[in-house]
Amino acid sequence: MRTFNAEMSKSYRVYIGRKILRTTATHLKKLGFSSRAVIITNKTVNKLYGSILEENLNKNGFEILLIEVPDTERSKSMGTALRIYDELISHRIEREAPVIAFGGGVVGDLAGYVSATFLRGLPLIHLPTTLLAQVDSCIGGKTAVNYLNFKNIVGVFKNPEIVLIDPDLLQTLPEREIKNGVAEIIKYGVIGDPSLFSLLEKRMDDIFESDPLFLEEIIYRCCKIKIDIVEKDERETGLRRILNYGHTIGHAIETASNFAISHGEAVAIGMCAAGRIAEKLGIFNDVERQERLIKIAGFSINLSNFDVEDLIRIMHFDKKVKNSKINFVLPRRIGDVVIRDNIPKKILLETIKGLR
Ligand SMILES: NC(=O)c1ccc[n+]([C@@H]2O[C@H](COP(=O)([O-])OP(=O)(O)OC[C@H]3O[C@@H](n4cnc5c(N)ncnc54)[C@H](O)[C@@H]3O)[C@@H](O)[C@H]2O)c1
Structure with a gap:
């Protein structure tokens, strides 16, 4: 079991360890x-693990209201939030009742948003169940729902009481x-921890084989990197933006592919x-090393089916655009990145065309 404090505007403790689910009530x-x-x-999560959590809470005298939402990104919506408010009202939920976000990032963002807004704030407990949620979304206090075609467009910052x-x-x-x-874990290595990157080069298989002790170590290291950044810049005015490494073009690709x-x-x-852009700008020499690890993780790097101009147009609509300039997080070394907003369009076009 590993544990550490997140020293935010409201501090909370993070616990990482096997079988923690069964100690929730304690x-x-x-x-x-x-x-x-x-x-x-x-x-999905309820079917797999709901009974373990409910039994642990019931045995310890808790009365539970369980709210199940559909298993889709579309649940991160105002409509679902309103439906949850209705249930909270009809069950006369009061300010003291903690909301346990029990699922992946979708449930975490939605439950976080509901807990932040209902009765001007219910206590929030994060119990993340996907690797992405465990290494990333449960830390840092961002909550959101999607609205119209905009992802995470409505949200608030809400720190939890505890993360399990x-x-x-x-x-x-x-x-x-x-x-x-894994993509986010590789990101953490590149933005802030060369030894994590080296460890991934040696032991990527152990993540895919779900070696629980290795996962515990990796999750701990990622959460620590994220917290160290977020503690310095809780509201994303500067440093925190480096967590968007790979996401500027990434979000455009997701959108252009219609989330396929x-x-x-x-x-x-x-x-x-980002690595190739940084190499073209003469600030990064480790393109091959980064791409080798990304391929070891089983990712293919091919954008030949995408319209380059379309991707760039989508990038301009991103939240990361300021004063019409697209912000790019670029590597300088494995473990060190810089933010640039002046990438020449020619380099951007050439780089995207070269990804095949
Ligand atoms: N708040 C933040 O800081 C932050 C950061 C990154 C991503 N996000 C958000 O997170 C969301 C993506 O989260 P995600 O990748 O966890 O997706 P997800 O929540 O949709 O979960 C992925 C799938 O895994 C299933 N699942 C969850 N736990 C499981 C388990 N233990 N065993 C088997 N199946 C399980 C889910 O039911 C779902 O089908 C996006 O909406 C994104 O915007 C938020």
Whole structure:
């Protein structure tokens, strides 16, 4: 078991360890909660692990309201949030009841948003169940729902009371979802931890084989990197933007593919593009090393089916655009990145065309 404090505007503790799910009630009681709890989850996670969580809470005297949302990104919507508010009202949920976000990033963002807004704020507990949620989305306090065609366009910052990460839950995660998490893990190596990058070069297979102790170590290291960044820039005014490494082009690829390309696959291509841009600008020499690891993780780096101009147009609509300039996070070394907003269009075009 590993644990550390996140020193944010509101501090909280993060626990990472096997079988933590079965100790949820103990943690809640230590925080002073004792009577009612709301679980927000989806059908898939509920079927796999809902009974373990419910039994643990029931046995310890908690009365539970379990709310299941459909297993799709479309659940991250105002409509679903309104439906949850209705349930909270009809069950007379009061301010003391913690909301347990029990699922991947979709459930985490939605439950986080609901907990931040209902009664001007219910306590939030993150119990993430995907690799992406465990290494990334459960940390840092961002919550959101999508609106119209805009992803994460409505949201608030909301720090949880506690984060409980159980790597054993990843045993049932499909390989494609593991890959989504792996892309973010590689990102952490490039933006801030060369030794993590080297470890991945040696032991990538152990992630895909869901070696629980190795996963525990990797999750701990990623969460620490993210927290170290977020503690310095909670509201994303500067440094925190480096967490978007690979995401500028990545988001455009996801959108242009109509989400047929997964987030992880798109970020992996985005990281390759950022590496190649940095090489063209003469600031990065490790393009091959980065691409080797990305390929070891099973990602393909091919954009030949995409219209380059279309991708660039989509990039201009991204939240990362400021004063019409696209922000790019570029590597200088494995473990060190810089933010640039003055990439010549010619270099961008050449790089994207070269990705095949
Ligand atoms: N708030 C943030 O800082 C932040 C950061 C990154 C991503 N996000 C958001 O996270 C979302 C993506 O999250 P995700 O990748 O976790 O996707 P997801 O929540 O859709 O989960 C992926 C799939 O895995 C299933 N699943 C979850 N846990 C499982 C388990 N233990 N075993 C088997 N199946 C399981 C889910 O039901 C789903 O089908 C996006 O909406 C993205 O915007 C938020």
